[in-house]
Amino acid sequence: MHIVVCVKQIPDPSAPAALNADLRLDRSGKVLLDEADTYGVELALQVGEAHGESRVTLISMGDATDLSGLRSALAMGADAAIIVSDPALSGADSLTTAKVLAAVTNDLQPDLVIAATESSDGYTGTMPAQLAELLSLPALTFAKAVRVTASNVSIDRQTDTGYDVVTSSLPALVTVTAGAVEPRYANFKGIMAAKSKRIDVLTLTDLGLSALAGSWAQRVVSLDDAPQRQSGATLVDDGTAAQALVDYFVSIKVL
């Protein structure tokens, strides 16, 4: 089985985020594999292991100066990676990203495409559905659990009130929520092996997509401070906190 996993290298989420003068996210620092993508990588490896003779290819779009995020996913056990990196894609929207990844996926003809429900830096949350539509693949989204047979995929799909079991034939695209699987830690052998695994860096020209450069029709036009909430009184508990809270609840009429 050939499994493609969409992954993204993102700025360290624990470092303070900032926008550049052009109102785009500052991506100049160190990059990491988006933690949200580790679930997809793990799922792909598990499905591959269960089906013998399998291959897991990572696909990505973004700056390729630092490839340590992709290496982390290769160290978990993925076989190879392809990253589309082109200055002309700087600031691209989710639809453009989907078009680029669709072109890459089309060349690979996978049985299964896996993505996170959303990235942790931009969290637009629409790219996977756009990709599925461009590829005419059924989209099984927001998976809490995934079962794959040789010809079918079935997931537990998160809903507001619980979950639905939903099914389609392969090839298909699945998006996974955090916690769907337990991502493995790369071991020393994996980390060493990842150093020699193949990472192809492609440009828009390589994909025959030069026309996409700067073609997206949405722009961030301004950035302002959000109104801040004022904080109120605090009480250091000396045994009176419970009564003080009851009085407060009464004063705001919830009791």
Added chain:
Amino acid sequence: MSALTWWIIAEPNASGMTNATKELISEAVRQGGDVSVVTWGDTSAELVDGAGRYGARAVLQLDVSTGFVPGAPVAAAVAALCAARSPDVILLPSSYDGRDIAGHLSARLDRPVLTNVTALSVDDDVVTQHQIFGGTKIASARITSDGVALIVVRPKSFTAVEEPRDVTLERIDAAPSPVTPVVITESHLDERTGPALGDADVVVAGGRGLGGVEAFANVATLATLLGGAPAASRAIVDAGWVPYAYQVGQTGQTVKPTLYVACGISGATQHLVGMKGAQYIVAINKDAAAPIFSVADFGIVGDVNTVLPALNALVRSRTA
């Protein structure tokens, strides 16, 4: 300039209409739009009445089965209808199905989609606002080419206001999707008593500071005593103490209750963005420097596992 045509994508719902649908209709009416609700499945009389009550002029019912995941088939039907009727703006709720439909529709129509929108205004274009960096900054965005604007709105961004109008129901033969359908074979409901998290007037949320899953019972008890819903930070959802449906924040639910009680929650920006809109915020945390206190109207510096049991006992004795 004549009124813009706004379509609101409305999920079929057992109680007729989701709160998100009401909020989106109201905002479109407030913007002076000519508003239609677009839905699928068996449209209930409650939905049609509700659409009119909040100011929509028409309900367009697509004959798409609710037995499929709606993303692709609903998007195909809406895209075909767009070609025939050229709406100016389509608003979708930031729900699971809303996000799916938006993605499929964007690709089918080759139009950009703006998501996580919390406010909007109309000049020559639609200008959307997005809370970023945990809600500390607001980015404004604009769609820069002609064509329908696809906008996915965070829940509770707008207030629903009744604005009754005569409403018509039109049934529409849906254009089929070329994509293999995803069939829904089973539906499971999580056990939950009391109001749904998104609708609750009081939300009591627990975090890692509870120390363990057993202590979540104190959170759930206070929620029940106050007629509210229990909720959680991502830390304890990831730890498996409570289901994902409890999660409040950037990657969970947005809530806007009268009262939000944060118990043993540090107040990470990704959590704050989901609850900062509460009218009153109470925080209980043993660390006086915890960021949650910066948004709290009333803060208790103390141990949740002492304060909550005492509080529950007092509240119980009052309500008994």
